[in-house]
Structures are given as structure tokens and as C-alpha cells.
Amino acid sequence: MESKSHFWLLATFFLTTAPLAEAQQPKKVPRIGYVINRSGPMQFDEAFRRGLRELGYVEGQNITVDYRWGEGKEERLPDMMAEIVRLKPDVVVTAGTPAVLAAKNATRTVPIVMANSPDAVRDGLVTSLAHPGGNITGMSIFVPELTGKRLELLKETVSKLSRVGTIWNTANPGNAPLLTDTEVAARELGLVLQSVGVRNSDDLDGAFVTMARSKAETLNVLSDGFMVTNRTVVTGLALKNRLPSIYPSDVYVDAGGLMSYGASLPATYHRAAYYVDKILKGAKPAELPVEQPMKFELVINLKTANQIGLTIPGWTLMKADRVIK
Numbered sequence: 133m134e135s136k137s138h139f140w141l142l143a144t145f146f147l148t149t150a151p152l153a154e155a156q157q158p159k160k161v162p163r164i165g166y167v168i169n170r171s172g173p174m175q176f177d178e179a180f181r182r183g184l185r186e187l188g189y190v191e192g193q194n195i196t197v198d199y200r201w202g203e204g205k206e207e208r209l210p211d212m213m214a215e216i217v218r219l220k221p222d223v224v225v226t227a228g229t230p231a232v233l234a235a236k237n238a239t240r241t242v243p244i245v246m247a248n249s250p251d252a253v254r255d256g257l258v259t260s261l262a263h264p265g266g267n268i269t270g271m272s273i274f275v276p277e278l279t280g281k282r283l284e285l286l287k288e289t290v291s292k293l294s295r296v297g298t299i300w301n302t303a304n305p306g307n308a309p310l311l312t313d314t315e316v317a318a319r320e321l322g323l324v325l326q327s328v329g330v331r332n333s334d335d336l337d338g339a340f341v342t343m344a345r346s347k348a349e350t351l352n353v354l355s356d357g358f359m360v361t362n363r364t365v366v367t368g369l370a371l372k373n374r375l376p377s378i379y380p381s382d383v384y385v386d387a388g389g390l391m392s393y394g395a396s397l398p399a400t401y402h403r404a405a406y407y408v409d410k411i412l413k414g415a416k417p418a419e420l421p422v423e424q425p426m427k428f429e430l431v432i433n434l435k436t437a438n439q440i441g442l443t444i445p446g447w448t449l450m451k452a453d454r455v456i457k
Contacts, residue, residue, distance in 0.1 A: 183405025229306025297348030
């Protein structure tokens with residue numbers, strides 16, 4: 133009888149302690165690879181982190197985020213993506229055509245979330261917005277539809293405008309079709325487009341010299357990680373050459389540029405956290421439709437306008453979402 137009671141005591145012990153041991157096993161903390169091709173954190177990245185916090189994720193507690201910054205140098209992206217993939221992340225978050233392409237080439241299995249991409253379908257990143265297919269989803273900011281609007285804003289701001297200078301990063305494969313869109317929009321508005329391609333920061337001074345020789349009256353910038361990284365140089369050269377300038381993002385206006393019009397990038401980065409959450413909870417990227425932004429902003433820097441001797445028309449100012457005085 134005693135041996136039987138010992139048996140049942142032992143059995144009871146193992147049955148009651150097994151669930152406890154299971155409960156004490158540490159849960160796997162999700163790992164996010166975060167690869168952005170510019171020089172370090174900005175308000176966009178804080179918007180992404182805020183989105184994670186709102187969804188209950190706290191870095192260092194129940195989620196790990198490995199940050200990598202490309203410094204605006206496309207040639208660094210393949211190695212950075214390969215390094216991130218070796219860390220076995222649950223999701224990779226990135227932005228811009230070169231970085232998303234690098235992520236796509238690095239893995240066909242790890243889910244990839246685009247915090248933004250100019251035209252994800254045309255750039256071959258996804259099959260369609262509604263049905264992305266593959267392992268990529270996120271935000272596509274459909275820049276082509278906004279290009280003409282930026283040129284319209286320049287035309288209504290600068291009287292008798294005829295020649296627009298445009299600088300763009302030739303190392304970014306997503307920029308060539310955007311330049312074509314810009315050329316089409318310029319012709320429709322009766323403007324002559326003077327485009328100047330650059331590949332590194334050393335080319336920027338020469339680009340402005342070229343535009344001055346061609347008598348460009350305003351500046352339009354095709355934005356990407358390289359341009360954002362060099363935004364202070366670009367806006368400074370525009371100011372030095374007294375060129376009214378327009379950009380796709382307000383980070384340039386905050387750095388001294390004249391105007392910006394485009395999707396709110398903090399909003400798209402914030403939305404990227406939603407995709408991360410869905411994927412961590414079991415959703416497949418192929419089944420999560422690519423979204424387009426709902427919020428667009430016109431930002432004007434009146435301090436810069438005064439410095440270059442330009443009066444912004446009242447009807448343009450009335451449309452602005454934010455004015456820097």
C-alpha cells in the first residue's frame with residue numbers, strides 16, 4: 133500500500149508541476165530588422181516606434197528591433213540586408229525602392245514591410261496593391277500622381293515660370309520612371325524641364341552649376357534616402373542660388389527648403405507598425421493589401437521666401453497645412 137501511495141504522490145507531483153515548468157519557459161521575443169537608407173533616426177522612425185508602443189510592443193521587453201542605417205549609399209544595402217537576414221528576424225521593415233529591392237533579393241521567405249515606396253507595382257516589388265503576392269506588403273505613396281501637383285505649385289508661386297531644374301539620384305532605380313512622370317507633367321504645364329542626375333554628395337555643387345547655366349528658375353527634387361541624407365546641402369545650395377524649391381517631404385522645408393507637398397511620411401511609418409503587428413499575429417504579407425496614404429501636406433517656409441525675395445501668393449498660403457514663419 134505504501135509503494136502505491138508513493139506512486140500516486142509522484143504522479144500527482146509531475147502532473148501538477150509539468151504545466152508550471154511549461155509556463156516558466158521564456159517566450160520567444162519577436163525580432164524586427166529595421167533597415168533605412170539614410171543617416172540615422174528622424175521623426176519618421178519615432179512615428180514607427182510610437183505605432184509599436186500603441187500596439188503594446190515595448191523595445192527591450194517584448195520586442196527587439198535591430199536598426200541599420202545606409203547613410204544614403206545604395207551600394208551598402210545588399211550587405212546590410214544580408215546581415216539582417218542572418219539574424220533571423222520575424223519581419224524586415226524598410227523604405228524606398230533600392231532598400232526594398234535589396235530586401236527582396238536577400239530573402240523570399242522573411243516578411244518585408246514597406247514603410248513607403250514610390251510605386252510598388254511599377255517598380256516590381258508587388259504583383260498588385262490588392263494582392264501583393266510574395267513576402268512584401270506595406271505602403272505605396274504613388275508619387276507619379278503628386279509630381280504634377282508639385283510643378284503646379286511652383287508655377288503658381290513663381291510668376292512667368294518657364295524652366296524648372298530637377299535633381300535626382302541616378303543610383304536609385306526607382307527614380308528613372310519618376311523622372312519620366314515629371315517630364316510628362318512639365319510638358320502638360322508648358323514648362324521646360326532641366327534634369328541633372330547625381331550619384332554622390334560631391335556631385336551636388338556641380339548640379340547647381342549646371343542648372344544655373346541652363347537658366348533654371350526653380351528647383352524640383354526627386355527625394356530618396358540619398359537626398360534626405362544630404363537635405364541640408366541641397367536646401368543650402370538652393371538658397372545660395374536663390375532658387376524657389378519644392379520637395380516631396382517637409383524634412384527639406386524644416387532644413388530651409390521653400391515648399392514641400394506629398395504624403396505624410398510619419399503617417400506611413402506609423403502605419404508600418406500595423407503591418408508588423410498583423411504579421412507577428414500570423415497574417416501573410418501576400419494577403420495584406422498594400423495601402424496608399426490618406427494624408428497629404430503642403431508646407432511652406434516663409435523665412436526662406438523672404439531670404440530669396442519671393443512673395444508667396446495668398447491663395448497658395450491658404451492651402452498650406454503648415455507655415456514656417
